[in-house]
Amino acid sequence: MKKRYLTLFMAGCALAGARAADTRPNVVLIVADDLGYGDLKCYGAKNVETPAVDSLAKSGVRFTDMHAVAATSTPSRYSLLTGEYAWRKPGTDVAPGDAGMIIRPEQYTMADMFRSAGYATAALGKWHLGLGDKTGTQDWNAPLAATPADLGFDYHYIMAATSDRVPCVFIEQGFVANYDETDSIFVSYRQNYEGEPTGKDNPELLYNLKHSHGHDMSIVNGIGRIGYMKGGGKALWKDENIADSITEKAVNFIESHKDEPFFIYFATNDVHVPRFPHDRFRGKNPMGLRGDAIVQFDWSVGQIMEALKKAGVADNTIVILTSDNGPVVDDGYDDRAEELLNGHSPAGPFRGNKYSSFEGGTAVPFIVSWPGRVPAGQENGALLSQVDIMRSLGALFNARIPKGAAPDSQNYLLTMLGENSDSRTYVPEMSNTHVISVRSGNWKYIEPSDGPAMIPWGPKIETGNSKEPQLYDMSNDKGEKKNVAAKHPEVVKQMQQYVKDARTPRVEKVSR
Ligand code: NG6
Ligand code: CA
Numbered sequence: 296m297k298k299r300y301l302t303l304f305m306a307g308c309a310l311a312g313a314r315a316a317d318t319r320p321n322v323v324l325i326v327a328d329d330l331g332y333g334d335l336k337c338y339g340a341k342n343v344e345t346p347a348v349d350s351l352a353k354s355g356v357r358f359t360d361m362h363a364v365a366a367t368s369t370p371s372r373y374s375l376l377t378g379e380y381a382w383r384k385p386g387t388d389v390a391p392g393d394a395g396m397i398i399r400p401e402q403y404t405m406a407d408m409f410r411s412a413g414y415a416t417a418a419l420g421k422w423h424l425g426l427g428d429k430t431g432t433q434d435w436n437a438p439l440a441a442t443p444a445d446l447g448f449d450y451h452y453i454m455a456a457t458s459d460r461v462p463c464v465f466i467e468q469g470f471v472a473n474y475d476e477t478d479s480i481f482v483s484y485r486q487n488y489e490g491e492p493t494g495k496d497n498p499e500l501l502y503n504l505k506h507s508h509g510h511d512m513s514i515v516n517g518i519g520r521i522g523y524m525k526g527g528g529k530a531l532w533k534d535e536n537i538a539d540s541i542t543e544k545a546v547n548f549i550e551s552h553k554d555e556p557f558f559i560y561f562a563t564n565d566v567h568v569p570r571f572p573h574d575r576f577r578g579k580n581p582m583g584l585r586g587d588a589i590v591q592f593d594w595s596v597g598q599i600m601e602a603l604k605k606a607g608v609a610d611n612t613i614v615i616l617t618s619d620n621g622p623v624v625d626d627g628y629d630d631r632a633e634e635l636l637n638g639h640s641p642a643g644p645f646r647g648n649k650y651s652s653f654e655g656g657t658a659v660p661f662i663v664s665w666p667g668r669v670p671a672g673q674e675n676g677a678l679l680s681q682v683d684i685m686r687s688l689g690a691l692f693n694a695r696i697p698k699g700a701a702p703d704s705q706n707y708l709l710t711m712l713g714e715n716s717d718s719r720t721y722v723p724e725m726s727n728t729h730v731i732s733v734r735s736g737n738w739k740y741i742e743p744s745d746g747p748a749m750i751p752w753g754p755k756i757e758t759g760n761s762k763e764p765q766l767y768d769m770s771n772d773k774g775e776k777k778n779v780a781a782k783h784p785e786v787v788k789q790m791q792q793y794v795k796d797a798r799t800p801r802v803e804k805v806s807r
Contacts, residue, residue: 318611319556319691320668321414321557321559321608321613322409322612322691323559323561323603323612324561325563325615326375326617326619327563328421328566328567329618329621329626329649330565330566330589330618331642331648332621332643332655332658333622333640334641335349337662338660340589341637341639342637342639344590346593347596347597348593351614351662351664352664354664355662355671355673356663356664356673356713358674359676360676360678360734361659361661361679362678362679362680362681362722362734363375363617363620363659363724364381365725366620366649366724366727367620368389368423368620369389369397370388370725371620372424372562372619373387375682376560377398377685377701378682378703379701379704380797383703383800388727390425391460392462392521392522393431393483394424394425395426395433395441396426396445397425398425403696406418406443406558406560409556411447412692412694414555415449415548415552416447416448416557417449417545417558417559418451418453419451419541419545419561420452420562420564421454422443422453422454422455422562426439426441427439427440427441431484435482436471439469442466448560450548451466451469453465453562454532459567459627460520460522461512461513462527463527463531465530471530478528479526480527482523483524487512491525493511493523494506501519502517503517504571504628505519506629507625507627507628508753509753510568510569510627510628516533518571534569535571535572535574536573538565538573538591538592539573541561541564545599545602546599546602549602550606561595563595565588565591565592565595568627570585572584572588581637582635582637583631584630599614600614613664615661617661617662619659621655622641623648623754625754626754642654643658644773647775650727650750650756650758652726652730653775654739656726657724661679670713673713677716677719679718683719685704687704687706687710687711688708689706720735723793723794728744728758730760731794732759733790733793737770738766738767738786739767739769740767740791741761741764743761743762746760759775765780766780
């Protein structure tokens, strides 16, 4: 509560400034889910057309060396929205749908930063950072105790976690959207509710998609999920309409806030599992549902660009497009993604996928467009981290960030606008088992670990784990095939120091 008043007060103070400088750009931050470095045509994708994203890239800068902080969603998004490496904060691993809100209300976020500067702010789509006070205690039939509204977002329309996790309902302004008075909602990650079917016991009810591993608990819309839920009635989402519903909210938000600066965090469900896009996006590529989900994602991007044009604000809007982590092909549903790849490489030239320490886990597309300011048609090879997006965007309006907030974020605004190609000294990245790797210059280092070489459940994904330190020269070995650690002990030492630095808690403000 305290924080809300403070934010309001600061927003009030900033308002006069905001009006005087009405030319400050809007920001739309598009974060795809599990979209790989190689999944877009402009990044060399085979078999799938992405005309909207390609034209966004053509209108600005396409970056070739951007990294998510982590190879899974929750820690990656935590770092993006707070400017803090996820490993500093316990409880940031892949969150269940009944996780309590992981970013605490008193923590300063990217959205707080925009709101304090007078921006209208919105979080749309995938959240996956917990809701409510405490894990497992939420009453989904009443307003939730802690929501993105406490983190600087004026408006939210979100999924609590992922579309493969219950509860399968949208939360709008702290309450279940389209709430059905006649069908109360119960959620448990411990046990099923009596008489409720599950994917495990009732496979005949999986009429839309079957699971390949996991995802055999409650059934919603003919698809098995992780976790148990009961009720929901008309509030339950239909997977085929998720892209439409969040895109519509984005278009409406743009339309209704075109006369003031706005910040939209647009986090798509595409291309996460279960991939079940709307009929109109199906069959336009030979890769089946995974390809269709990419086509649907591209459509959402196109709609947003169209809405910005229609509202007359396209020139003064920064659109950033990226992904929360690397791609995964089979992530637990029988959608034939693996067998239909037809030569497509979701991670582009990189080894490994989502979850991995190899680059395929964290190397992500990154496109920045600002037609009124940034010249079109650029490519930029600067080595960057998503943790820097917060302070870089803050630099647009000289944001005053409270002491101790965004401790790992550094200002690379000019690089992100294509005005130079300054690289970060080093970029740390975390696998799903907390192994830390570091990129610096052309080097890539993976710290030794005892973990298995392949992830231990269903999909065939290399973890990047090895008992030996690994060092790769990315200038001639993007695929991380030849470990040259033994040849370059001094480089290994330096990289180990970077890993140590990255792990050391930082409370002081980083300035650059
Ligand atoms: C895994 C899920 C996977 C996906 C992932 C999180 C199983 C077998 N696998 O546990 O399907 O949901 O978590 O993905 O349940 S993320 O992109 O949100 O991090
Ligand atoms: Ca993800």
